[in-house]
Amino acid sequence: MSDNPLLTPWSTPFGLPPFAEIRAEHFREAFETAMREARAEIDAIAAQAEPPSFDNTVAALERSGKALTRVARTFFNLTGADTNPQLQDIEREIAPKLARHSSETLLNGALFRRIAALWDAREGLGLDAEQARVLERYHLMFQRAGAGLDDAGKARMAEISQRLATLGTQFSQNVLKDEAEYRLVLETEADRAGLPDFLLAAAAAAARERGLDGKHVITLSRSSIEPFLQFSTNRALREEAFRAWASRGETGGETDNRAIVAETIALRAEKARLLGYETYAHYKLDDAMAKTPDAVRDLLVKVWDPAVTRAAAERDRLADMARSEGENAPIASWDWRHYAEKVRRRDHDLDEAELKPYLQLDRMIDAAFDTAHRLFGLSFKELNGLPVYHPDVRVFEVSDRAGRHVGLFLGDYYARPSKRSGAWMSAFRAQEKLDGDIAPIIVNVMNFARGADGEATLLTFDDASTLFHEFGHALHGLLSDVTYPVISGTSVARDFVELPSQLYEHWLSQPAVLSRFAVHYRTGEPMPKALLDKLLAAENFNQGFATVEYAACALVDLEMHLLTETEGLDVSAFERETLERIGMPGEIIMRHRVPHFAHAFAGEGYSAGYYSYMWSEVMDADAFGAFEEAGDIFDPETAERLHRHIYSAGGRPDPEEAYKAFRGRAPTIDALLEKRGLKVA
CATH class of the missing domain: 1.20.1050.40 (Endopeptidase. Chain P; domain 1)
Structure with a gap:
């Protein structure tokens, strides 16, 4: 033994x-x-x-x-x-x-x-x-x-698979190394100018983690860098931090990912040809809801054009704000978030620093749990003393309405150098019933900036949305009720898997949820109704920017995987030329530039599939309408259909049929455009 x-x-x-x-x-x-x-x-x-x-x-x-x-x-x-x-x-x-x-x-x-x-x-x-x-x-x-395939084809496919696995691993490790090694140390008052207390507390905590007690450190974790870009009045430091963030995987040294991407694209194209497909995008989409590159491009273009128009108007408002403060330089990428925050404060009387004290991590976790209880009858009991891989990890036993064990949920919420960036759901064990009833063990991993010692960890509204999003994925794994592992939980079409997560985000912005769980971390007072109203009124603020930075990624991802000629591919040039061709605004960059685009290149998961978030968003915007039409965002009958046809069904049904079984019809794009404030009257 x-x-x-x-x-x-x-x-x-x-x-x-x-x-x-x-x-x-x-x-x-x-x-x-x-x-x-x-x-x-x-x-x-x-x-x-x-x-x-x-x-x-x-x-x-x-x-x-x-x-x-x-x-x-x-x-x-x-x-x-x-x-x-x-x-x-x-x-x-x-x-x-x-x-x-x-x-x-x-094979x-x-x-x-x-x-x-x-x-x-x-x-x-x-x-x-x-x-x-x-x-x-x-x-x-x-x-x-x-x-x-014949024997020669099989042998080559095996070689390609092994090489792609090596490349994906190296890509991911390179990005992690670039992120872990970067630190912007704020030494002087000028370096810290404009930063609110919550960000200074998080920067102090990040410094302590890196052995720099008494200092303040900005990292490349999104929950650190984005607030810094919002609030810092030191334009030179904003530019320095932004360039480091934007150039991950493109530094010219040993962590440069451009050659890895070029080889990956070539191998994927060869793989598709071996299997009889015109391009890798055709191969990948053949087993998705979208089916064809044309269908993906059609969706993205319908969203792209109004988003670019909206972003141009947003840019003009930012430039007016900058000029009013004596800054006459054109708006640059490292200025956008800074002046957007000022414009939001002016136009909506909404200040992130005013909002954040009401968005405590612990209370947002409670909100996600309570929503699951009201929709699906789940209860969550925190368990201490169980084996965990890091002291930060929290463990909850999940039970159903009858008190029966459903599974375990692990929450790992704080950023640290040993963790890759982003947020995700995974499973230590998937649900199945092939040889006994196997309960799932599901984990959500986040990268929130930890609060100061003894203080609550405070989130931005985007952070809280991310928490709800990943918890939606977690519920997809926890509520799975199938026999066979291959179709368990999130084992569904890539452009369907984001439906349960993105749909779940809708409940966060409902007054019935925020009025209970958005309470001040010091006083315990609920968010004032006036502030809540302003938050909801500003829900579509900066949506041109948000849609453009996302859709640009999806379009570049698609076009790169449509290549048939990959010899000598210059990754940076391809990115630049594609963005020029589609009319990318010069003040905005892709949400994930190609050299650190982990969705597409740290494995094959979202390769030629980053559009999936928007494909699913067409469904989630329409799906939430079922609850609104019922007149109750927790309507039991609608929730039961959602549980039966979406959250518990795993990959058993065809995804299109699963959606229709829940909603009674196919979705339309109108709900998406309206949700993002892009619908033309």
Whole structure:
């Protein structure tokens, strides 16, 4: 019996990983052993003499590799949320090995013949709806991996997969290193000019984490850099910080990602050609709701043109504000947030510094939990003393209306150098019922700037929206009610997966929620109705800017993955030329410039798929209308339909049919344009 905790049964509460016992060096042995066991299981499925059946082939594949899944989920959650040089070394080493392992499975001819035989005979197998969907997903998965290619094609596909895994890992680690190493130390009063108390407290906490007690540090975490750009009156420092933020992955040194992106694009294009697709975008979108690049471009252009017009008007208002303060230079990218905050204060009498004391992290967590309770009957009980991978992590047991255990929810909210930027949901264990009722263990990871010692952590409204967004993903994992792992929770089409998360954001901005949970962190007084009204009235403020910075990313992502000629690709030039062609305003940059565009290049998740947020937003804007039409944002009947057809269904239904089952019809883009304030009268 191995003494490696990753390879022994876990006796921890709820089946949490025994984090205190796991050391980085355990992962190499665990991966090698678990891959070897999984390979033996899969080869036995492929080689069995019995004719293929759903149970001895598809269900058997679903049961295989459980140790490998457990090790991989633990490892990659750590490398995202609390990494170190040892884990990063192992990540670089293991990524191509895992890709090879996957290729050996998905390119196994004997295994594919069994699945293809089942697919051909599917009408006579007596499968229920869920089994039929699982068989469909497996057949498509093998086809899209290249199982139908000749031996030379399969060998090349395996090589491409391994190389892409290596490149994606290096891309992610390079961005993390650029972010972790940057610090803007505010030494003087002039350096700190204009910064409100909450930002100074967060900057002091960031300095302490970096061994700079008594100093103030601005980091490249979005919750640090964006408020700095909003409030700092030191234009030179705003420019310095902004340029560092914008140039992550493009510094010219060892962390420069441009060559990685160019090679990634070339390999993806080759992969698509091998599989018979015109471009990688055609390949990727073929298994999405959008289906075609033309459908994606059509959506983005419908939003782009009114957004650019709106952004131009916004820019003019910012320039007027700057001139009124004696600043006659044209508005630059590092000025936009600064003057936008001033214009919002003037036009809406709304000041982020006035608003933020009412948006405590703990109360926003409570708001997200209470909304889930009122919609779906869930309760959340915090548990102390359980194994966690970092002291900041909080653990909650989730129960249903009858008090039955649903799963565990882990919240990891604070920024730190060992954590990659952004916010995300992941799972240490996914829900399934194949061999017993397996409850999910779901984690939300954020990067909020921690408050000063003894003080509450205060959020911007965007931060609070992010918390609700990721909690929507968490609910998609927690409420999953399917039998088979391959369709569990968020295992749905990429342009459908953002519907549960973006829809959940709507409840944050409802007076029924804010009036209860937006309370002052010192006095406990609720947000004054006048301030709440101003917040809601300003909901569409700066939406031209927000839409342009997002849609530019989606368009560049799409166009780059439509390339058929990739030889000598100059990534920066392609980005610049594409933005010029679509009419990108000079004062705005992409929300994620290509050299640090992790959605697209730190793995294949959102590659040619960053449009997914907006595709889902068409649905979420329309979906919330079902509650508004019912006259109650917690209407029980509407919530029950939402639970049954969206949050609990996983990948069992076709996403388009799932939406129609909830809403009664297909969505229209009008609700999206109205939500963003872009609808032309």
